[in-house]
Amino acid sequence: DVQLVESGGGSAQAGGSLRLACTASGLTTTHNAVAWFRQSPGKEREGVASIFTRGGTTTYADYVKGRFTISQDSAKNTVYLQMNSLKPEDSARYSCAAGTVSPLFAGGPESLQRREYKSWGQGTQVTVS
Secondary structure, eight states: OOEEEEEOOEEEOTTOOEEEEEEEESOOTTOOEEEEEEEOTTSOOEEEEEEETTTOOEEEOTTTTTTEEEEEEGGGTEEEEEEOSOOGGGOEEEEEEEEOOOGGGTTSGGGGOGGGOOEEOOOEEEEEO
């Protein structure tokens, strides 16, 4: 079974930074992308950033572009989300997800769609004040 465990959430002041980690186990060769999503109360879950694990192509939502960076450490089976210049509107529960995403979607907004990902972690809370 695929297991995804997020860590690194917490509280930060506006303008500050946090780094989230998503550690995976049970992934198979069919899983080729990992993404971060977030959801705040009363809002739908939205895609934040994605990375294709072979090749490293990344995609960012407009609202985090230039502030967040997604990266991976294959040796540790971990994908990171470095979040800088945090804003109060970044407050949400952040979850990572793994999936088999069409290579045609690499670098495009389709890689931030929830329907592309079948395995999800429990999430970690980020609060920015």
